[in-house]
Amino acid sequence: MSDTENRRPETGAFFQRDRDWHPPAFAPGYKTSVLRSPRKALLSLDNTISEITGPVFGHSILGELDNDLIHNFAKPGESAIGERIIVHGRVLDERGRPVAGALLEFWQANAGGRYRHKKESYLAALDPNFGGCGRTITDENGSYVFRTIRPGAYPWPNGVNDWRPAHIHFSVFGHGFAQRLITQMYFEGDPMIWKCPIVGTIADARAIEQLIAPLDWANTIPMDARAYKFDIVLRGRRSTFFENRPEGN
Amino acid sequence: MVQNLGYLKETPSQTAGPYVHIGLTPNFGGISGVYERDLGSSMVNEKTLGERITVTGRVIDGAGAPLRDALIEIWQADAAGLYNSPSEMRGAADPNFTGWGRCPTSAEDGTFVFETVKPGRIPFKDGRLMAPHITFWIVARGINIGLQTRLYFPDEAAANAEDPLLQRIEHRHRAETLVAGGRAPNYHFDIHLQGEKETVFLDI
């Protein structure tokens, strides 16, 4: 199904999730979470085969422009308006090992902070050449790259004057469904990161910093695009030494 | 001082937000021409083995209203109890069944629909069989980290009674939140985020 087929598949259970590192379900500063947050304790259980396994996607699903948001919605010969950037990085697990064959899907607002969505009401203009979605699959080293424009900041109804810092949404599949993750990437040096109620759902400043992509000057393409580097870490697998399975199983 | 274990921290989750459709189901969201079709929109084809079923449902908030901007993914075994995954070591799953589906809830009434097959039973780590089940993963605006739960089947009372996960739930009425309504081939599964009927969510 994918490039990872030649490797020995991993079958260990995943490390327990550090729920204090993630935002809690109930975070009243982000008002929508109030009615959408479970209030009872989660049921904790070691992974079963249902969580250890997960869908894996092959390169056959990808179109040629899927990782080029500057062109994948643009009319022929035209391109999206905005600051041209490259976003690249690696998908690793908590043991620091590359996650090859990970499907990444990303979406974002245009350079003016406007999303192409029927529910979007911000008065900023749509860019006729920008759709706002892309996807790619990590290579053998867990590396990925895509090209886009730097998204704009935008206001949103929460407090009277709340704004989202510039960000790109990421959805990530690893090799097990327990690794499924959605997150957001922010940009180094943006003072609005620290004013945002959605960023603020995360308690630990070090965890927030894990979402801020540094400007990667070395990989900037001269006269073309600046680069930002964003590494993503998925849950790691326990080693399967001495598992307490019945003999002969 | 001791040696450093060298483990990394998992990237923290952030909400999928109100525009999750742009990224994950762009055709549904009105962005056509980028992807041929939305990923996960079809799990079966005409050759898929097993009993065809339909699962419909809603995700209901603490005020009793269905979420009309949520996105649901499901992951399940095929009719023989095998997962279509490289980490499946017990045998080859049905190549005509993906095991994975993705569906946005309707903007009108908040329903989701999955056309799939009834999954077979899968062993728990101690070798006991789990009851047939489907893993659900729910993201939306206002949900800070994807919620995971399971659907079990109402016509599997004997298997459900010996299921290791259901047995772990202390209160019987809580366990019932994981059992779908309806009957073959049309099941209904409402997920309650809060309140009296709050669904059991998993940290797994």
Ligand SMILES: [Fe+3]
């Ligand atoms: Fe956003």
